Amino acid sequence: MANEARKLVVIDRVVKRYGGETVLDGVSLDVDAGQVMVVIGPSGSGKSTLLRCLARLEAIQKGRILIDGALVAKGADEPGPAPDAAAARLSHDVGMVFQSFNLFPHLTVLENVTLAPRRVRGMAAAEAEALAMELLGRVGLEDKRDVHPARLSGGQQQRAAIARALAMKPRIMLFDEVTSALDPELVGEVLKTMRGLAEQGMTMLVVTHEMGFARDVADDVVFMDRGAIVERAPPGRIFSQPAEARTRAFLERLLEREGGSRRSR
Amino acid sequence: MGDLQFGPILGYLPDLLDGIVVTIGLSAVSVALGLVIGLVLALARYSGFAWLDWPAYAYIEFFRTTPPLVQIVWLYYGLPALVGHDLDAFWSAAVALGLNIAAFFAEIFRAGILGVDRTQWQAARVLGLGLGDTLRFVVLPQALRNVLPATGTTVIYLVKGTALATAIGTPELLRVGQLIALETFRPVETLTIVAVAYFVLTYPIALAFQALERRMTASRV
Numbered sequence: 163m164a165n166e167a168r169k170l171v172v173i174d175r176v177v178k179r180y181g182g183e184t185v186l187d188g189v190s191l192d193v194d195a196g197q198v199m200v201v202i203g204p205s206g207s208g209k210s211t212l213l214r215c216l217a218r219l220e221a222i223q224k225g226r227i228l229i230d231g232a233l234v235a236k237g238a239d240e241p242g243p244a245p246d247a248a249a250a251r252l253s254h255d256v257g258m259v260f261q262s263f264n265l266f267p268h269l270t271v272l273e274n275v276t277l278a279p280r281r282v283r284g285m286a287a288a289e290a291e292a293l294a295m296e297l298l299g300r301v302g303l304e305d306k307r308d309v310h311p312a313r314l315s316g317g318q319q320q321r322a323a324i325a326r327a328l329a330m331k332p333r334i335m336l337f338d339e340v341t342s343a344l345d346p347e348l349v350g351e352v353l354k355t356m357r358g359l360a361e362q363g364m365t366m367l368v369v370t371h372e373m374g375f376a377r378d379v380a381d382d383v384v385f386m387d388r389g390a391i392v393e394r395a396p397p398g399r400i401f402s403q404p405a406e407a408r409t410r411a412f413l414e415r416l417l418e419r420e421g422g423s424r425r426s427r
Numbered sequence: 428m429g430d431l432q433f434g435p436i437l438g439y440l441p442d443l444l445d446g447i448v449v450t451i452g453l454s455a456v457s458v459a460l461g462l463v464i465g466l467v468l469a470l471a472r473y474s475g476f477a478w479l480d481w482p483a484y485a486y487i488e489f490f491r492t493t494p495p496l497v498q499i500v501w502l503y504y505g506l507p508a509l510v511g512h513d514l515d516a517f518w519s520a521a522v523a524l525g526l527n528i529a530a531f532f533a534e535i536f537r538a539g540i541l542g543v544d545r546t547q548w549q550a551a552r553v554l555g556l557g558l559g560d561t562l563r564f565v566v567l568p569q570a571l572r573n574v575l576p577a578t579g580t581t582v583i584y585l586v587k588g589t590a591l592a593t594a595i596g597t598p599e600l601l602r603v604g605q606l607i608a609l610e611t612f613r614p615v616e617t618l619t620i621v622a623v624a625y626f627v628l629t630y631p632i633a634l635a636f637q638a639l640e641r642r643m644t645a646s647r648v
Contacts, residue, residue: 217553256553264550268568268643277564278554330554 170195170230170365171216171334177224177237178211178389185211187389188225193334198366200376200397203386204412209369212386213336216367217258229255230333257332261339263319265311265326271298272307275326282330290329297325301355317348321355334365341372373416377401385409433616439607446603447624453521453589453599454628458582460525465532470562472537483533490530496591499523503595520592520599528585535581539574540566572643579636583629600624 171193178186186208193199201209214220215235216227224237233245234255265274275294279285285293298304301321311319320340327335337356341349353375360366360379370376376383376397383400385393385408393406404410471483490498503519506512514522543566551561590601604621608614 219549219552258553260546260550262546264544264546266547266550266565266569268572269564278556281560281564282555282557326554 169193169228170197171367172228173212173216173225174227175225176212176215176222176227178208178215178220179223185389186215186222189386189389189391190225191384191391191394193365193367195333195365196363197381198360198364198368198379199382199384200380201367201369201384201386202371202373202376202412203392206388207386208389209386210338213258213338213367213369216334217256217336219258255333256336257327257330257334258336258338259320259323259327259340261342263311263316263323263343265319265323267311270308270310271303271314271322271325274311274322275329278326279329293329294325297328298322300328300358301325302351315348316344317351320344320348320352324352324355324359328359334367335359337366337368337370339369339371341370371416373401373413373420385412387412431616432613433620435611435613436607436617436620439603439611439617442603442607443600443620443624446598446600447628449517449598450586450589450600450628453517453524453592453597454582454586456518456521457525457528457585457589460522461528461532461585464526464529466536468529468533469536469540472533473540487530487533490527491534495524495527495588496594498527499591499595516592516595516597519595520589520597524585524589524591528581528588531581532578535574535577536570538577539570542573543569572640575636575640575643579633582636583632586629586632587625 169192171191173189173191176186176189177184189208189212191199191212201212203209211220215222216229218235222235222237224239226233226237226240227235233242235245236242265271266277269277272291272294275297276285276287276290279290279293280287295304295307298307301324303318303321303325306314306318306322311322314322323340324335340356341352344352349372353372356366356368356375357379368375368380378397380397382394383397384391385400385404385406387408393400393404393409395405400409401413404413468483468487471479472487474480499520502514502523503516506514506519513519547565547569548561551565556565589599592599593602593605596602600621604617608617611617
């Protein structure tokens with residue numbers, strides 16, 4: 163695989179099982195630097211698990227995951243040495259934002275953002291604070307620096323979580339249904355933050371049901387079903403003329419449910 | 428039984444104060460020891476490694492299920508026989524009570540750690556925080572709030588439990604009270620005063636834990 167080095171993320175024949183259940187069944191996917199990839203599919207299709215494997219929250223049983231040419235995970239049967247876990251952790255190349263925000267409730271917004279830069283990178287307090295304030299500015303939360311997460315709206319919490327992930331200067335950001343837990347009127351502000359990130363050239367892998375976002379922002383849309391990638395295409399093509407019947411069926415169901423009554427983004 | 432007379436006991440107040448000081452000392456040493464060992468045991472049990480979990484489990488069940496009085500006696504009389512090295516009555520009682528209460532703290536802390544959502548560990552992990560930092564900055568501060576009520580109760584229970592040190596003659600509050608009762612033939616009055624003294628010692632602890640709990644809750648909601 164000579165061209166692996168040019169890809170920021172290479173997911174190569176990854177198999178993930180929970181007990182007897184195969185959640186990812188030989189998934190291969192690569193992402194270029196600066197690319198925004200949106201992953202869609204029915205629940206249980208394995209799209210969140212794929213992100214969690216990339217973030218090293220889950221071990222994989224087969225295949226390999228490389229980030230910028232460096233092996234970060236591999237199945238037990240794969241040849242070659244195991245990834246260097248300590249080095250991988252220290253490279254902080256992957257940032258992740260969760261559906262349920264997962265901010266640290268006992269810390270203020272500022273402390274949430276500065277904790278990892280200070281502890282993992284050994285950044286001085288003042289430097290970490292300056293970085294945090296710049297990021298909080300980018301997500302529009304400068305005035306919430308000393309507030310605890312419980313006092314924030316869901317949209318504000320999610321934007322704080324994005325700032326916290328960015329503070330580690332990741333090479334790729336993973337978004338796992340980050341608007342699914344939000345009240346409808348708060349979805350827009352989070353998506354806007356994500357659009358901003360995409361415009362600034364951040365490499366992003368986004369699991370979402372927000373088709374408007376996928377249509378506008380994605381370079382490629384990936385449709386997953388039953389632990390496998392069914393189709394990958396630019397949004398213009400996958401939404402208007404999907405190649406696979408399963409993709410078409412999924413999109414039709416989704417459009418029916420949205421029924422045109424939902425706000426357009 | 429005649430009338431209750433507290434007068435004869437007043438002359439022994441200095442002795443009672445000495446007893447109170449010893450009780451405070453016993454409590455402080457055993458709580459400190461218990462908190463440290465309890466936390467280590469809780470983490471060992473939580474770790475998921477059998478070689479840490481099993482010894483911690485055995486320790487906790489041993490100390491929870493045998494009488495603390497017997498543990499004090501074992502340490503005081505048994506240790507010299509075993510290793511030819513002895514602890515005095517104060518340290519025997521303090522260490523035995525600390526080892527005992529550690530088992531209770533361990534279970535409280537373990538429940539507290541289990542009460543912190545798994546997603547908090549995951550958030551810390553994707554940020555690159557190591558195990559030590561995750562515990563110190565993310566998990567334990569949240570667990571602390573969960574465990575405050577039960578910890579306060581256990582500390583109060585222990586302060587009164589230091590009276591068990593009477594069995595090996597440690598001159599703590601109850602022991603002093605018993606001696607005064609023997610000398611004055613006024614056991615009811617003496618023990619009533621002793622009970623009041625335990626209340627004066629323990630109620631501030633209850634208040635302190637309540638205040639701490641309020642403060643930790645207020646900062647978050």
